[in-house]
Amino acid sequence: MSEAAAIHVGVEPQEAPLTPENWGKLGMWLFLAGDAMSFGSLIVGYGILRHASSNWPVPSSILGINLTAFMTFLLIVSSVWMVLSLSAIQKGDKARFKKFLSLVILGGLIFLGCQAYEWTHLITEVLPHHNLAFGKDLFATTFFVLTGFHGLHVTGGVIYNTCVLVAVSRDRYQAKHVEIAGLYWHFVDLVWILIFTFVYLL
Amino acid sequence: MSETTHQEPNYMGVFWWLLILTILEVAVIYVPIVRIAVVILLVSMAISKATLVALYFMHLKFEPRTLALIALCPFILCVFLILMLTPDIFPR
Numbered sequence: 001m002s003e004a005a006a007i008h009v010g011v012e013p014q015e016a017p018l019t020p021e022n023w024g025k026l027g028m029w030l031f032l033a034g035d036a037m038s039f040g041s042l043i044v045g046y047g048i049l050r051h052a053s054s055n056w057p058v059p060s061s062i063l064g065i066n067l068t069a070f071m072t073f074l075l076i077v078s079s080v081w082m083v084l085s086l087s088a089i090q091k092g093d094k095a096r097f098k099k100f101l102s103l104v105i106l107g108g109l110i111f112l113g114c115q116a117y118e119w120t121h122l123i124t125e126v127l128p129h130h131n132l133a134f135g136k137d138l139f140a141t142t143f144f145v146l147t148g149f150h151g152l153h154v155t156g157g158v159i160y161n162t163c164v165l166v167a168v169s170r171d172r173y174q175a176k177h178v179e180i181a182g183l184y185w186h187f188v189d190l191v192w193i194l195i196f197t198f199v200y201l202l
Numbered sequence: 203m204s205e206t207t208h209q210e211p212n213y214m215g216v217f218w219w220l221l222i223l224t225i226l227e228v229a230v231i232y233v234p235i236v237r238i239a240v241v242i243l244l245v246s247m248a249i250s251k252a253t254l255v256a257l258y259f260m261h262l263k264f265e266p267r268t269l270a271l272i273a274l275c276p277f278i279l280c281v282f283l284i285l286m287l288t289p290d291i292f293p294r
Contacts, residue, residue: 025269026269029269029272029273030272032273033272033273033275033276036273036276036277037275037276037279037280039276040276040277040279040280040283041279041280041283043280044280044283044284044287047284048287048290048291051291052291060231065228065231069224069228072224073221073224076217076220076221076224077217079255079259080213080214080216080217080259082259083213083259084213087210087213179261182259182260183260186255186256186259186260187260189255189259190252190255190256190260193248193251193252193255194248194252196227196248197227197244197245197247197248198248201227201228201230201231201244202240202241202244202245
């Protein structure tokens with residue numbers, strides 16, 4: 001062990017300095033923290049309205065759990081594809097990167113398709129049958145606000161990832177840009193995990 | 203915020219944990235146990251899954267504390283929000 005290394009044994013490593021190369025990642029984390037506050041407020045508001053309501057229906061008896069469990073699985077798998085695409089671009093394997101990021105985009109599109117189907121089914125068949133409707137009942141209103149806000153984030157993620165895929169293909173973006181896009185996509189997955197539990201299962 | 207110099211996490215291991223927890227979550231709602239136990243189990247599993255995603259997929263485990271503190275802020279706000287609204291949720 002060198003003298004310099006010996007001196008630092010047992011000393012906590014210093015934090016990496018905030019260099020311009022890292023500003024993008026810091027900016028994304030700050031954005032995600034703000035976005036998490038928006039989702040957090042919506043979920044807490046949902047919980048309070050539900051608690052205050054005397055006739056809140058059991059969500060699993062109205063909402064399709066099997067479909068949303070599949071949608072949860074899809075987002076988890078797409079998160080794995082995202083980290084695999086990042087790993088590939090960090091190793092300089094562009095072909096593998098393109099394959100996995102394309103799968104992430106496809107996963108996002110299938111998720112949105114499932115959500116469109118779910119909404120259509122609820123609006124046209126299920127909710128009228130239970131005398132629940134958007135704007136008339138808090139159950140329906142909070143459901144559409146929360147899942148709709150999340151759906152907009154998935155839409156944004158699909159567009160963002162597509163832009164990253166094109167930019168990397170044209171050598172305009174590098175691995176650090178993919179890492180930042182990955183943070184956003186994992187956040188979308190993380191929020192859905194919470195929505196799935198609080199809105200669909202509980 | 204180091205460039206990725208840490209050893210690559212076992213992503214497939216994390217995936218299997220997330221999958222198992224999701225299956226358990228769906229199974230729990232069909233188990234005939236008291237409501238409070240269902241709530242505790244579901245919330246615990248959801249927080250575990252969210253933590254796994256943040257630590258390993260978002261690499262928070264390998265980042266400096268500054269980023270962990272930024273990530274923690276929204277949760278502190280949520281706890282604060284719940285505490286401030288408690289008098290309205292459980293009126294005397």
